[in-house]
Amino acid sequence: MTARGICWLDGEIRPLDQARIPVTDHGLLYGDGVFEGIRFYHGRPFLLAEHLTRLADSARAIALRLPRPLAEIADIVHAVVAAYPGPAGYLRLIVTRGPGPLGIDPTPCQTPNLIVIAAPLALVDEARRRRGVRLVTATTRRLGPDGLDPRIKSLNYLNAVLARLEAHHAGADEAVLLNARGHLAEGTADNLFLARDSVLLTPPVTDGALAGITRSLLLTLAAELDIPAREQSLAPYDLYTADECLLTGTGAELIPVREVDGRPLPHCPGPLTTRLMAAFRARIDTLAQPAG
Numbered sequence: 232m233t234a235r236g237i238c239w240l241d242g243e244i245r246p247l248d249q250a251r252i253p254v255t256d257h258g259l260l261y262g263d264g265v266f267e268g269i270r271f272y273h274g275r276p277f278l279l280a281e282h283l284t285r286l287a288d289s290a291r292a293i294a295l296r297l298p299r300p301l302a303e304i305a306d307i308v309h310a311v312v313a314a315y316p317g318p319a320g321y322l323r324l325i326v327t328r329g330p331g332p333l334g335i336d337p338t339p340c341q342t343p344n345l346i347v348i349a350a351p352l353a354l355v356d357e358a359r360r361r362r363g364v365r366l367v368t369a370t371t372r373r374l375g376p377d378g379l380d381p382r383i384k385s386l387n388y389l390n391a392v393l394a395r396l397e398a399h400h401a402g403a404d405e406a407v408l409l410n411a412r413g414h415l416a417e418g419t420a421d422n423l424f425l426a427r428d429s430v431l432l433t434p435p436v437t438d439g440a441l442a443g444i445t446r447s448l449l450l451t452l453a454a455e456l457d458i459p460a461r462e463q464s465l466a467p468y469d470l471y472t473a474d475e476c477l478l479t480g481t482g483a484e485l486i487p488v489r490e491v492d493g494r495p496l497p498h499c500p501g502p503l504t505t506r507l508m509a510a511f512r513a514r515i516d517t518l519a520q521p522a523g
Protein backbone atom coordinates (compact mmCIF):
# COMPACT_ATOMS: atom_id res chain seq x y z
CA MET A 232 0.00 0.00 0.00
CA THR A 233 1.46 3.40 -0.87
CA ALA A 234 1.49 5.86 1.98
CA ARG A 235 -0.46 9.03 1.26
CA GLY A 236 1.26 12.22 2.24
CA ILE A 237 4.29 14.37 1.62
CA CYS A 238 7.69 14.66 3.23
CA TRP A 239 10.28 17.41 3.62
CA LEU A 240 13.78 15.98 3.58
CA ASP A 241 17.11 17.61 2.64
CA GLY A 242 15.43 20.84 1.59
CA GLU A 243 12.87 19.25 -0.73
CA ILE A 244 9.22 18.28 -0.39
CA ARG A 245 8.36 15.05 -2.16
CA PRO A 246 5.67 12.36 -2.10
CA LEU A 247 5.94 10.40 1.15
CA ASP A 248 6.65 7.08 -0.54
CA GLN A 249 9.65 8.61 -2.33
CA ALA A 250 11.42 9.97 0.77
CA ARG A 251 14.50 7.96 1.76
CA ILE A 252 17.12 8.12 4.51
CA PRO A 253 20.33 6.05 4.73
CA VAL A 254 20.05 2.68 6.48
CA THR A 255 23.04 3.70 8.60
CA ASP A 256 20.99 6.41 10.33
CA HIS A 257 21.15 5.79 14.08
CA GLY A 258 17.48 6.69 14.25
CA LEU A 259 16.85 3.37 12.50
CA LEU A 260 19.70 1.39 14.03
CA TYR A 261 19.12 2.39 17.66
CA GLY A 262 15.93 4.46 17.85
CA ASP A 263 18.31 7.34 18.51
CA GLY A 264 16.32 10.49 17.90
CA VAL A 265 13.34 12.56 18.96
CA PHE A 266 10.06 13.52 17.37
CA GLU A 267 6.84 15.48 17.61
CA GLY A 268 3.35 14.78 16.29
CA ILE A 269 1.53 17.99 15.41
CA ARG A 270 -1.94 18.46 13.95
CA PHE A 271 -2.85 21.14 11.51
CA TYR A 272 -6.37 22.43 11.10
CA HIS A 273 -7.69 25.07 8.72
CA GLY A 274 -4.24 25.09 7.09
CA ARG A 275 -2.41 26.07 10.30
CA PRO A 276 -0.29 24.01 12.69
CA PHE A 277 -1.97 23.72 16.09
CA LEU A 278 0.09 24.69 19.18
CA LEU A 279 3.29 24.72 17.10
CA ALA A 280 5.31 26.77 19.60
CA GLU A 281 4.57 24.25 22.37
CA HIS A 282 5.61 21.34 20.15
CA LEU A 283 8.84 23.04 19.08
CA THR A 284 9.72 23.78 22.70
CA ARG A 285 9.20 20.13 23.63
CA LEU A 286 11.22 19.01 20.60
CA ALA A 287 14.11 21.24 21.65
CA ASP A 288 13.91 19.94 25.24
CA SER A 289 13.84 16.29 24.09
CA ALA A 290 16.86 16.95 21.86
CA ARG A 291 18.79 18.67 24.65
CA ALA A 292 17.98 15.81 27.02
CA ILE A 293 19.63 13.29 24.68
CA ALA A 294 22.48 15.66 23.69
CA LEU A 295 21.26 15.82 20.10
CA ARG A 296 22.02 18.98 18.18
CA LEU A 297 19.03 20.20 16.18
CA PRO A 298 20.20 20.58 12.57
CA ARG A 299 18.55 24.01 12.23
CA PRO A 300 17.35 26.79 14.51
CA LEU A 301 13.75 26.41 15.74
CA ALA A 302 12.60 29.39 13.66
CA GLU A 303 13.80 27.65 10.48
CA ILE A 304 12.15 24.41 11.54
CA ALA A 305 8.92 26.37 12.04
CA ASP A 306 9.27 27.79 8.49
CA ILE A 307 9.71 24.27 7.12
CA VAL A 308 6.61 23.11 8.99
CA HIS A 309 4.61 26.00 7.49
CA ALA A 310 5.94 25.18 4.00
CA VAL A 311 4.92 21.52 4.39
CA VAL A 312 1.43 22.49 5.56
CA ALA A 313 1.12 24.88 2.59
CA ALA A 314 2.19 22.12 0.18
CA TYR A 315 -0.24 19.56 1.64
CA PRO A 316 -3.31 18.91 -0.48
CA GLY A 317 -5.88 19.66 2.20
CA PRO A 318 -6.53 22.00 5.12
CA ALA A 319 -6.12 19.41 7.90
CA GLY A 320 -3.78 16.55 8.69
CA TYR A 321 -1.02 15.30 10.92
CA LEU A 322 2.65 16.28 10.90
CA ARG A 323 5.45 14.05 12.09
CA LEU A 324 8.57 16.05 12.83
CA ILE A 325 11.54 13.76 13.38
CA VAL A 326 15.15 14.50 14.20
CA THR A 327 17.40 11.45 14.01
CA ARG A 328 21.01 11.22 15.19
CA GLY A 329 21.92 10.80 11.51
CA PRO A 330 24.10 8.32 9.64
CA GLY A 331 27.16 6.86 11.32
CA PRO A 332 29.21 3.69 11.67
CA LEU A 333 27.63 0.60 13.23
CA GLY A 334 28.02 0.74 16.99
CA ILE A 335 25.85 2.55 19.50
CA ASP A 336 28.23 5.47 20.09
CA PRO A 337 26.40 8.53 18.77
CA THR A 338 29.44 10.82 18.71
CA PRO A 339 30.58 9.93 15.16
CA CYS A 340 27.12 10.92 13.82
CA GLN A 341 27.71 14.48 12.68
CA THR A 342 24.67 15.20 10.49
CA PRO A 343 21.33 14.78 12.23
CA ASN A 344 18.45 14.25 9.82
CA LEU A 345 15.38 16.47 9.95
CA ILE A 346 12.26 14.87 8.50
CA VAL A 347 8.83 16.50 8.32
CA ILE A 348 5.99 14.27 7.17
CA ALA A 349 2.42 15.45 6.56
CA ALA A 350 -0.17 12.72 6.19
CA PRO A 351 -3.67 11.79 7.27
CA LEU A 352 -3.95 10.15 10.69
CA ALA A 353 -7.03 8.89 12.49
CA LEU A 354 -6.39 6.73 15.53
CA VAL A 355 -10.02 5.61 15.59
CA ASP A 356 -12.85 5.97 13.11
CA GLU A 357 -15.64 8.44 13.83
CA ALA A 358 -18.15 5.72 14.77
CA ARG A 359 -15.78 4.38 17.42
CA ARG A 360 -14.99 7.86 18.67
CA ARG A 361 -18.71 8.46 19.17
CA ARG A 362 -19.30 5.07 20.78
CA GLY A 363 -16.15 5.19 22.91
CA VAL A 364 -13.19 2.81 22.98
CA ARG A 365 -12.28 -0.23 25.05
CA LEU A 366 -9.08 -0.26 27.12
CA VAL A 367 -7.02 -2.98 28.72
CA THR A 368 -4.25 -2.48 31.26
CA ALA A 369 -1.06 -3.86 29.75
CA THR A 370 1.44 -6.07 31.50
CA THR A 371 4.16 -4.05 29.73
CA ARG A 372 5.19 -1.22 32.07
CA ARG A 373 6.06 2.38 31.27
CA LEU A 374 9.73 3.05 32.03
CA GLY A 375 10.42 5.51 34.81
CA PRO A 376 12.91 8.40 34.79
CA ASP A 377 15.58 5.95 35.99
CA GLY A 378 15.09 4.01 32.71
CA LEU A 379 14.14 6.46 29.99
CA ASP A 380 12.61 9.69 31.25
CA PRO A 381 9.04 9.74 29.92
CA ARG A 382 9.36 13.47 29.24
CA ILE A 383 11.73 12.70 26.39
CA LYS A 384 9.69 12.13 23.24
CA SER A 385 12.20 9.75 21.74
CA LEU A 386 12.08 7.29 18.85
CA ASN A 387 12.04 4.41 21.37
CA TYR A 388 8.41 3.29 21.45
CA LEU A 389 8.86 -0.44 21.79
CA ASN A 390 7.11 -0.78 25.15
CA ALA A 391 4.20 1.23 23.75
CA VAL A 392 4.18 -1.06 20.70
CA LEU A 393 4.14 -4.15 22.94
CA ALA A 394 1.34 -2.70 25.04
CA ARG A 395 -0.67 -1.91 21.92
CA LEU A 396 -0.18 -5.52 20.76
CA GLU A 397 -1.59 -6.66 24.09
CA ALA A 398 -4.64 -4.49 23.46
CA HIS A 399 -4.99 -5.93 19.98
CA HIS A 400 -4.77 -9.50 21.23
CA ALA A 401 -7.37 -8.75 23.91
CA GLY A 402 -9.74 -7.34 21.28
CA ALA A 403 -9.48 -3.85 22.80
CA ASP A 404 -8.70 -0.52 21.13
CA GLU A 405 -5.96 0.83 23.37
CA ALA A 406 -3.79 -0.17 26.32
CA VAL A 407 -3.09 1.65 29.56
CA LEU A 408 0.47 1.35 30.81
CA LEU A 409 1.22 1.28 34.52
CA ASN A 410 4.52 2.39 35.99
CA ALA A 411 6.79 0.10 38.02
CA ARG A 412 4.76 0.88 41.18
CA GLY A 413 1.48 -0.09 39.55
CA HIS A 414 0.21 3.48 39.16
CA LEU A 415 -1.56 4.49 35.97
CA ALA A 416 0.87 6.23 33.62
CA GLU A 417 -0.78 6.77 30.23
CA GLY A 418 -1.93 5.14 27.01
CA THR A 419 0.46 3.98 24.28
CA ALA A 420 0.38 7.36 22.52
CA ASP A 421 -2.05 9.35 24.60
CA ASN A 422 -2.64 10.69 28.09
CA LEU A 423 -5.37 9.44 30.36
CA PHE A 424 -8.03 11.37 32.24
CA LEU A 425 -10.82 10.10 34.42
CA ALA A 426 -13.69 11.81 36.16
CA ARG A 427 -15.04 10.90 39.54
CA ASP A 428 -17.70 12.92 41.42
CA SER A 429 -17.39 15.72 38.84
CA VAL A 430 -13.63 16.09 39.40
CA LEU A 431 -11.22 15.51 36.53
CA LEU A 432 -8.08 13.53 37.45
CA THR A 433 -4.96 12.69 35.46
CA PRO A 434 -1.72 10.93 36.45
CA PRO A 435 1.19 13.27 37.19
CA VAL A 436 4.10 13.34 34.77
CA THR A 437 6.22 11.87 37.59
CA ASP A 438 4.12 8.69 37.35
CA GLY A 439 5.30 8.14 33.78
CA ALA A 440 3.03 10.29 31.65
CA LEU A 441 4.39 12.30 28.77
CA ALA A 442 3.84 16.02 29.43
CA GLY A 443 1.20 15.95 26.71
CA ILE A 444 0.35 19.21 24.99
CA THR A 445 -3.28 18.14 24.60
CA ARG A 446 -3.27 17.11 28.27
CA SER A 447 -2.08 20.56 29.21
CA LEU A 448 -4.71 22.20 26.98
CA LEU A 449 -7.38 20.03 28.58
CA LEU A 450 -6.36 21.20 32.06
CA THR A 451 -6.61 24.80 30.81
CA LEU A 452 -10.04 24.16 29.28
CA ALA A 453 -11.22 22.49 32.50
CA ALA A 454 -10.19 25.62 34.45
CA GLU A 455 -12.04 27.84 31.96
CA LEU A 456 -15.14 25.66 32.30
CA ASP A 457 -14.92 25.67 36.11
CA ILE A 458 -14.41 21.92 36.14
CA PRO A 459 -12.24 21.00 39.14
CA ALA A 460 -9.17 19.17 37.83
CA ARG A 461 -5.97 17.90 39.38
CA GLU A 462 -2.99 15.66 38.83
CA GLN A 463 -3.05 12.68 41.17
CA SER A 464 -1.46 9.25 41.39
CA LEU A 465 -4.07 6.75 40.34
CA ALA A 466 -4.44 2.97 40.44
CA PRO A 467 -6.37 0.64 38.12
CA TYR A 468 -9.06 0.66 40.86
CA ASP A 469 -9.64 4.37 40.21
CA LEU A 470 -10.16 3.63 36.55
CA TYR A 471 -12.56 0.75 37.25
CA THR A 472 -14.66 2.92 39.56
CA ALA A 473 -14.54 6.14 37.50
CA ASP A 474 -17.66 7.87 36.22
CA GLU A 475 -15.99 8.74 32.91
CA CYS A 476 -12.66 8.31 31.21
CA LEU A 477 -11.04 9.86 28.16
CA LEU A 478 -7.80 9.77 26.21
CA THR A 479 -6.04 12.88 24.94
CA GLY A 480 -3.27 13.37 22.42
CA THR A 481 -2.34 15.02 19.18
CA GLY A 482 -3.07 11.83 17.27
CA ALA A 483 -5.99 10.81 19.48
CA GLU A 484 -7.44 14.30 19.96
CA LEU A 485 -10.12 13.47 22.58
CA ILE A 486 -11.44 9.92 22.68
CA PRO A 487 -14.05 8.84 25.23
CA VAL A 488 -13.58 5.44 26.86
CA ARG A 489 -16.50 3.09 27.40
CA GLU A 490 -14.88 0.05 29.00
CA VAL A 491 -11.73 -0.85 30.95
CA ASP A 492 -10.60 -4.46 31.41
CA GLY A 493 -14.13 -5.67 30.69
CA ARG A 494 -15.75 -3.23 33.15
CA PRO A 495 -18.16 -0.84 31.44
CA LEU A 496 -18.01 2.77 32.60
CA PRO A 497 -21.37 4.27 33.55
CA HIS A 498 -21.14 7.24 31.15
CA CYS A 499 -19.59 7.42 27.69
CA PRO A 500 -19.16 10.11 26.69
CA GLY A 501 -19.92 11.47 30.15
CA PRO A 502 -21.06 15.02 30.85
CA LEU A 503 -17.57 16.39 31.58
CA THR A 504 -16.13 14.66 28.51
CA THR A 505 -18.89 16.11 26.34
CA ARG A 506 -18.24 19.66 27.58
CA LEU A 507 -14.49 19.26 27.17
CA MET A 508 -14.85 17.86 23.66
CA ALA A 509 -16.96 20.87 22.63
CA ALA A 510 -14.48 23.29 24.20
CA PHE A 511 -11.57 21.50 22.52
CA ARG A 512 -13.24 21.77 19.11
CA ALA A 513 -13.96 25.45 19.70
CA ARG A 514 -10.33 26.07 20.69
CA ILE A 515 -9.12 24.39 17.50
CA ASP A 516 -11.39 26.61 15.45
CA THR A 517 -10.24 29.77 17.25
CA LEU A 518 -6.51 29.04 17.38
CA ALA A 519 -6.22 27.45 13.98
CA GLN A 520 -8.46 29.82 12.03
CA PRO A 521 -6.50 31.83 9.44
CA ALA A 522 -5.92 35.36 10.64
CA GLY A 523 -8.17 38.08 9.20
Ligand SMILES: Cc1ncc(COP(=O)(O)O)c(C=O)c1O
Pocket residue numbers: 268391417418419420421422440441442443444445446479480481482
Ligand atom coordinates in the same frame (compact mmCIF):
# COMPACT_ATOMS: atom_id res chain seq x y z
C1 LIG B 1 3.41 8.27 24.97
C2 LIG B 1 2.56 9.45 24.66
N1 LIG B 1 1.78 9.97 25.61
C3 LIG B 1 0.99 11.04 25.38
C4 LIG B 1 0.92 11.62 24.13
C5 LIG B 1 0.05 12.82 23.91
O1 LIG B 1 0.83 13.97 23.85
P1 LIG B 1 0.40 15.24 23.00
O2 LIG B 1 -0.91 15.67 23.51
O3 LIG B 1 1.48 16.23 23.24
O4 LIG B 1 0.35 14.79 21.59
C6 LIG B 1 1.72 11.12 23.11
C7 LIG B 1 1.68 11.74 21.79
O5 LIG B 1 2.36 11.40 20.88
C8 LIG B 1 2.56 10.01 23.36
O6 LIG B 1 3.34 9.49 22.41
